[in-house]
Amino acid sequence: MIVLGSLLATGWLVAMAPATDATTEAVAPEITAVPDASPEPASPEPASPEPVVADAGPEPVVADAIPEPVVAPPSEVATVAPVETETEAETELADTGQSKLHRAVERSGPPYYDEADQAELRERHGIKETQDTPREPVRWRCLIADPTCGTSFEVNALSAYGRRFQQGNVSTGEVRRWHTGRAQYDLWVNIPVFSETRRRTKFTRMTLGPKGGLVFSDTGDFWGNFGIAARYWLGRGRFAPSIEFSSALAFKLGGRPTNGLLGGEPKFVSQRGPVGFVADVGVGIGGFGAIVVSGQYDSPLAREDVPEQFRVAAGGMFYVGFRGNILWGAPAAAAIATHGITQRTVERPR
Amino acid sequence: MIFPLAFLLLNVVPTATSAENGEEWSPPGRKDGGAEEYGPFFEDEPVSDTQWTSQSRRSKYPVLSVGEGTFCFVEGSHCKASLLISGEVAAGLRVPASNKGPDIPYAHWGVRGGLTVRPIMFNRRAWHPWGVGVVGCWTRGTGSVTIESTGDAQEQASTDRTDAWRVALLNQLWLSRKPHALHLDFAIGVVRSQVLTSGTSFSGSHAEIGFGWGGWGAVYGGADFLDRDTRVVFGFRAHGVAAAPVVVAALLGLALGGAL
Numbered sequence: 001m002i003v004l005g006s007l008l009a010t011g012w013l014v015a016m017a018p019a020t021d022a023t024t025e026a027v028a029p030e031i032t033a034v035p036d037a038s039p040e041p042a043s044p045e046p047a048s049p050e051p052v053v054a055d056a057g058p059e060p061v062v063a064d065a066i067p068e069p070v071v072a073p074p075s076e077v078a079t080v081a082p083v084e085t086e087t088e089a090e091t092e093l094a095d096t097g098q099s100k101l102h103r104a105v106e107r108s109g110p111p112y113y114d115e116a117d118q119a120e121l122r123e124r125h126g127i128k129e130t131q132d133t134p135r136e137p138v139r140w141r142c143l144i145a146d147p148t149c150g151t152s153f154e155v156n157a158l159s160a161y162g163r164r165f166q167q168g169n170v171s172t173g174e175v176r177r178w179h180t181g182r183a184q185y186d187l188w189v190n191i192p193v194f195s196e197t198r199r200r201t202k203f204t205r206m207t208l209g210p211k212g213g214l215v216f217s218d219t220g221d222f223w224g225n226f227g228i229a230a231r232y233w234l235g236r237g238r239f240a241p242s243i244e245f246s247s248a249l250a251f252k253l254g255g256r257p258t259n260g261l262l263g264g265e266p267k268f269v270s271q272r273g274p275v276g277f278v279a280d281v282g283v284g285i286g287g288f289g290a291i292v293v294s295g296q297y298d299s300p301l302a303r304e305d306v307p308e309q310f311r312v313a314a315g316g317m318f319y320v321g322f323r324g325n326i327l328w329g330a331p332a333a334a335a336i337a338t339h340g341i342t343q344r345t346v347e348r349p350r
Numbered sequence: 351m352i353f354p355l356a357f358l359l360l361n362v363v364p365t366a367t368s369a370e371n372g373e374e375w376s377p378p379g380r381k382d383g384g385a386e387e388y389g390p391f392f393e394d395e396p397v398s399d400t401q402w403t404s405q406s407r408r409s410k411y412p413v414l415s416v417g418e419g420t421f422c423f424v425e426g427s428h429c430k431a432s433l434l435i436s437g438e439v440a441a442g443l444r445v446p447a448s449n450k451g452p453d454i455p456y457a458h459w460g461v462r463g464g465l466t467v468r469p470i471m472f473n474r475r476a477w478h479p480w481g482v483g484v485v486g487c488w489t490r491g492t493g494s495v496t497i498e499s500t501g502d503a504q505e506q507a508s509t510d511r512t513d514a515w516r517v518a519l520l521n522q523l524w525l526s527r528k529p530h531a532l533h534l535d536f537a538i539g540v541v542r543s544q545v546l547t548s549g550t551s552f553s554g555s556h557a558e559i560g561f562g563w564g565g566w567g568a569v570y571g572g573a574d575f576l577d578r579d580t581r582v583v584f585g586f587r588a589h590g591v592a593a594a595p596v597v598v599a600a601l602l603g604l605a606l607g608g609a610l
Contacts, residue, residue, distance in 0.1 A: 137404040148404040151530045153566045185596040187588040189567040202400045212586025224439030226586030251441035251457045270492040270511040274455045305452040336603045343607025
């Protein structure tokens, strides 16, 4: 019964809501004008004998009347506020049809502080003023990564010296090793996952997102790869250092069956490549380039139910190189040159 | 019994002042008085006091768009129609019928194109999460291997590569209104490809689910279901604006190396 009574009471109150609103509307135009204190510091000088403007105080003001500054007697001013203050209780009128609403416009002063107040606070506590002017926007509209960018996209090219290896005869423990080059092109999607705010400017600290692309090495070998790339900014400048991490699944797509460029036919074959992985770490300057150290592992295809001629031995590569955004040219040129030179000069042990 | 009814009536009956003024109550809707726009309403992103100083967009309209976002060459959350063109790589598994040999690794690379539209954004709402489109895809994949046993003999066969064409209906669900918002792509269609080592192309069905960041990049998982030949892959897709320089650089490298 108690619950039922409560529900009934609630419903009755809701039903009576318009009448209540109407009552409130008749009374509502009364607002309280509370003038703000002056932002100027208090003066130690004695009060002026002239009448000064004082706080209006929390005196109710009729809505339709514009509140005017109240002039207090000199004696009251001398005891309560011995400084010259300025009433800032401006009002704006908004005609709502039946009544006029007044809105006080706030001025600087507690609890509203301006630059002068902050400067005084810094001086009081011995804090240096930071010239933290926001950086001008980057030129390439975030196609080259920068701490001032949010989500961005970039195409990176890697050129590297590598040391490849591949498992040989298992019974003798043979491992083939050879020097090679590596060219890699990746699209990075940089999603800010950690940012810092300086005044009203956001700076990206860390980005994390998917990446994918193609990898080329000697004898026509090329792989696809896709995974995750991360970059941690160690500064906020255009050439801020950064640490880059990436890891991806790598899978062989094809290669040349012979060392010679004009070897037998077919010149190029697709190759079934079990999924391996690649991971790297780099130290970069801005979004322009990074020195990268990395390794790749190619999984074997050596199940018993796969005939011998279709099996693939385990392999991999360690490499050190330079990775950078293709937009400023040098990384792309270096990768293309590395790709070409590797094709012409590297002979893979067969 | 009367009390609950009274409670419901008292709470349901509109209490707006318009009713007291004799006006007929109607839900918020179009200016002509229709109630077709009655929710759900998708609110704008809240305005933030802070922002990055560098923006990838030149104006408030999507990147590489015309007609104030009516048509975009790179998909965006606020595009009414978008061109799809991308390159992709993927890896997975090829699963032949049990009497045709073992499962073997499979990988492919290819290109994809298409068109998507956001129908409800054309004349009804400024933004809506649903998009629909048509996509076509060509891929070149690794070859197949078949091993069939006939009595004591075992027949082995292989192919150098596997080409495939796909056409699919695409349904999109954009998950936010940010310019490069994450969106889910569901594609179902047909695939035409060589089946195992038969040397003959057959048609099958194709299904795919992808997660895209705007139109620039996406990861996806897809499958081709052909007669006795199923392929399941997981891959990455990059927009043509990003993929084209990569292809050009790769071709230049091959040409410099004398491979072309």
